[in-house]
Amino acid sequence: xxxxxxxxxxxxxxxxxxxxxxxxxxxxxxxxxxxxxxxxxxxxxxxxxxxxxxxxxxxxxxxxxxxxxxxxxxxxxxxxxxxxx
Amino acid sequence: xxxxxxxxxxxxxxxxxxxxxxxxxxxxxxxxxxxxxxxxxxxxxxxxxxxxxxxxxxxxxxxxxxxxxxxxxxxxxxxxxxxxxxxxxxxxxxxxxxxxxxxxxxxxxxxxxxxxxxxxxxxxxxxxxxxxxxxxxxxxxxxxxxxxxxxxxxxxxxxxxxxxxxxxxxxxxxxxxxxxxxxxxxxxxxxxxxxxxxxxxxxxxxxxxxxxxxxxxxxxxxxxxxxxxxxxxxxxxxxxxxxxxxxxxxxxxxxxxxxxxxxxxxxxxxxxxxxxxxxxxxxxxxxxxxxxxxxxxxxxxxxxxxxxxxxxxxxxxxxxxxxxxxxxxxxxxxxxxxxxxxxxxxxxxxxxxxxxxxxxxxxxxxxxxxxxxxxxxxxxxxxxxxxxxxxxxxxxxxxxxxxxxxxxxxxxxxxxxxxxxxxxxxxxxxxxxxxxxxxxxxxxxxxxxxxxxxxxxxxxxxxxxxxxxxxxxxxxxxxxxxxxxxxxxxxxxxxxxxxxxxxxxxxxxxxxxxxxxxxxxxxxxxxxxxxxxxxxx
Numbered sequence: 001x002x003x004x005x006x007x008x009x010x011x012x013x014x015x016x017x018x019x020x021x022x023x024x025x026x027x028x029x030x031x032x033x034x035x036x037x038x039x040x041x042x043x044x045x046x047x048x049x050x051x052x053x054x055x056x057x058x059x060x061x062x063x064x065x066x067x068x069x070x071x072x073x074x075x076x077x078x079x080x081x082x083x084x085x
Numbered sequence: 086x087x088x089x090x091x092x093x094x095x096x097x098x099x100x101x102x103x104x105x106x107x108x109x110x111x112x113x114x115x116x117x118x119x120x121x122x123x124x125x126x127x128x129x130x131x132x133x134x135x136x137x138x139x140x141x142x143x144x145x146x147x148x149x150x151x152x153x154x155x156x157x158x159x160x161x162x163x164x165x166x167x168x169x170x171x172x173x174x175x176x177x178x179x180x181x182x183x184x185x186x187x188x189x190x191x192x193x194x195x196x197x198x199x200x201x202x203x204x205x206x207x208x209x210x211x212x213x214x215x216x217x218x219x220x221x222x223x224x225x226x227x228x229x230x231x232x233x234x235x236x237x238x239x240x241x242x243x244x245x246x247x248x249x250x251x252x253x254x255x256x257x258x259x260x261x262x263x264x265x266x267x268x269x270x271x272x273x274x275x276x277x278x279x280x281x282x283x284x285x286x287x288x289x290x291x292x293x294x295x296x297x298x299x300x301x302x303x304x305x306x307x308x309x310x311x312x313x314x315x316x317x318x319x320x321x322x323x324x325x326x327x328x329x330x331x332x333x334x335x336x337x338x339x340x341x342x343x344x345x346x347x348x349x350x351x352x353x354x355x356x357x358x359x360x361x362x363x364x365x366x367x368x369x370x371x372x373x374x375x376x377x378x379x380x381x382x383x384x385x386x387x388x389x390x391x392x393x394x395x396x397x398x399x400x401x402x403x404x405x406x407x408x409x410x411x412x413x414x415x416x417x418x419x420x421x422x423x424x425x426x427x428x429x430x431x432x433x434x435x436x437x438x439x440x441x442x443x444x445x446x447x448x449x450x451x452x453x454x455x456x457x458x459x460x461x462x463x464x465x466x467x468x469x470x471x472x473x474x475x476x477x478x479x480x481x482x483x484x485x486x487x488x489x490x491x492x493x494x495x496x497x498x499x500x501x502x503x504x505x506x507x508x509x510x511x512x513x514x515x516x517x518x519x520x521x522x523x524x525x526x527x528x529x530x531x532x533x534x535x536x537x538x539x540x541x542x543x544x545x546x547x548x549x550x551x552x553x554x555x556x557x558x559x560x561x562x563x564x565x566x567x568x569x570x571x572x573x574x575x576x577x578x579x580x581x582x583x584x585x586x587x588x589x590x591x592x593x594x595x596x597x598x599x600x601x602x603x604x605x606x607x608x609x610x611x612x613x614x615x616x617x618x619x620x621x622x
Contacts, residue, residue, distance in 0.1 A: 010387070010425075011424075011426065012386045012387060012424055013424070015425075017159075017386045023162070043167070043168075046167045046168045047166045048163060048194055048213070049166075052197065054201060
C-alpha cells in the first residue's frame with residue numbers, strides 16, 4: 001500500500017470539474033485508489049462520492065493506492081494533483 | 086375565464102394555445118420478472134442516454150455556450166458513476182424494473198446532494214435528477230421530447246437546463262413557470278429570445294389546461310385562460326399597439342441621433358455576453374457602451390484563461406463590425422456566487438471588496454483580463470472602463486499597470502490597437518473629484534444605479550425603502566450635471582450607462598447637460614432616438 005497527501009491549492013476546491021478530472025486520472029490505474037478528507041474515505045474512481053467530499057481549498061487530501069501498480073499510480077497521481085489541484 | 090399573476094420577466098403580450106410541459110411522471114413499468122433482462126434494458130438505455138447527452142452537449146456548446154454545456158458533461162460522468170450503477174444493479178437484482186431502479190437510485194443520490202451544506206453541491210442535485218429522468222424516459226418508450234404543433238405558450242412547473250435546450254424555441258410565444266426566479270434558466274432564455282414570460286406564476290398545472298387559449302401580459306405580470314371576449318379584445322389591442330409602436334420606431338432605424346437644434350448624441354447598448362451582439366445590431370445601437378465582463382466569470386468553477394477571455398472579447402469586437410465597444414473590467418463582489426474567488430462573506434458587499442478593489446489587489450486576475458482586452462483591440466475599436474473608482478491614485482495605478490501590459494505585449498510581438506481608458510463614475514467620491522479624475526482619463530460613464538444608491542444611502546433591493554426612493558432626486562441630478570461639466574472642462578467625453586439613461590422623461594435634461602452618449606438595453610435604442618430627434622434642445 002502506498003499513501004500520498006496533497007493540500008488543495010485550487011481556490012474552488014474539489015468541485016465538479018476537478019473532481020471529474022481526478023476520477024478520470026484514478027481510473028487509469030488497475031490498483032484500488034481511495035481519497036480521504038477529514039477521515040472520510042471514498043473510492044477515487046467514483047465521481048459522486050468524490051464530489052460529496054466537498055473538499056475545499058486548504059483541506060488535505062489523503063490518497064491511498066493498493067495493488068500491483070501502486071508505485072506508478074501514486075507517482076502519476078502526485079504529478080496530476082500538483083498540476084491541477 | 087380564469088386568471089392569475091406571476092412575476093414578469095419580459096414586457097410584451099402573447100396570445101396562443103397553452104402547452105402544459107411536465108417532467109415525465111407517468112407510473113413506471115414494473116419488472117418483467119427477469120433481472121438479467123431488466124439489467125440489459127438498463128445498460129442499453131445508458132448507451133442511448135450517453136448518445137443523447139453527447140449530441141446535446143455539442144448543440145448546447147454551439148447555440149448557448151461552453152458554460153451551459155459543462156453541465157451536461159458532468160451529467161455524462163454521473164452516468165458512468167459506479168456508486169450509481171451499483172445502486173441500480175442491486176435494486177434490479179432485488180426485483181425492481183430498470184426504470185424503477187434508475188428513478189429511485191437517482192432520487193436517493195439527488196437527495197444526498199440536496200442535503201449537503203454547500204450551495205454549489207446542492208445545485209448538483211438537479212443534475213443527478215436530470216440524468217436519472219433521462220434514463221427513465223428512454224426506458225418508458227423513448228419519449229423525452231415534447232412537441233408543439235403550432236406556436237403557443239409553454240406552461241411548466243420549472244425547466245431544467247437540458248429541457249430548455251430541447252424545446253422547439255421557434256414555436257414558443259411565452260413561458261409561464263410555477264417556480265424559477267428572475268435569474269432562472271427560463272428567465273434568462275426569455276430575455277434572450279425577447280418573449281413575454283412569467284416566473285413564480287400562481288397557476289395549477291392540470292391536463293385540462295392543455296390546448297386552451299391563453300394570454301400572457303408581460304407588462305402587468307398577468308395571465309388569462311379562456312379569456313372572455315372583452316379581455317381578449319383588450320389584450321389583442323395591447324399586443325397590436327405594442328407592435329405598432331415598435332413598427333413606428335422603425336422609421337428611426339439607421340438615422341443619425343440629432344436633436345432639432347443640432348445636438349448629437351451617441352446611442353449605445355449595454356450587453357452581458359458575446360451572443361448579445363446580435364441584439365445590438367437588431368436594436369440599431371451605434372456601439373456598445375457597457376460590455377459587462379462578469380459573464381466570463383460566473384457559472385464556472387475556475388478562473389477563465391487569457392485565451393478564453395480573449396476569444397470572448399474578440400467575438401464581440403468582430404461581431405460589432407467596426408462599432409466601438411466599451412469593455413468594463415470585472416465588477417464582482419461577495420454578493421455574487423463565485424466560490425472559486427474565495428471571497429469571504431461580507432456584512433455589506435455593496436461597500437466591500439469588489440470591482441476594481443479586487444483587480445488592484447489581485448494581479449493574477451487583472452493581468453489576463455487586461456491582456457485579453459488589449460489583444461482584442463487589434464480587431465476593432467475598444468475602450469476600457471474601470472468600475473468603483475474613488476480616487477485619483479487608483480486611476481494612476483491602473484494606468485501604470487496598463488502601460489506595463491502594453492510593454493509586455495510589444496515585447497512579445499503581440500498586436501493591439503489604440504485603446505481609450507475611462508472610468509465609471511458611480512461613487513459620490515468620484516463625482517466630487519470628477520474634475521481631477523477627468524485629467525487622467527479619456528472618458529467617463531456614469532453608472533446611475535450605484536451612484537443613486539450610494540448618494541441616497543438607499544438599498545434598491547429593500548422594498549421598504551421604496552417610499553423614500555426618488556430616481557430623479559435633485560442631489561443625483563446635480564451630480565450628473567457637475568460630472569458632465571467637469572468632463573467637458575477637461576475636454577473628455579462622458580456618457581451614462583445606468584438605467585436612468587433609458588428614462589425618456591430625462592432625455593432632454595441629459596441633452597441639455599451636454600451628455601455625449603447614453604448606453605441602454607438594445608431594445609430601447611430606437612425609442613430614445615425618436616425622443617432625441619423630436620427634441621428642441
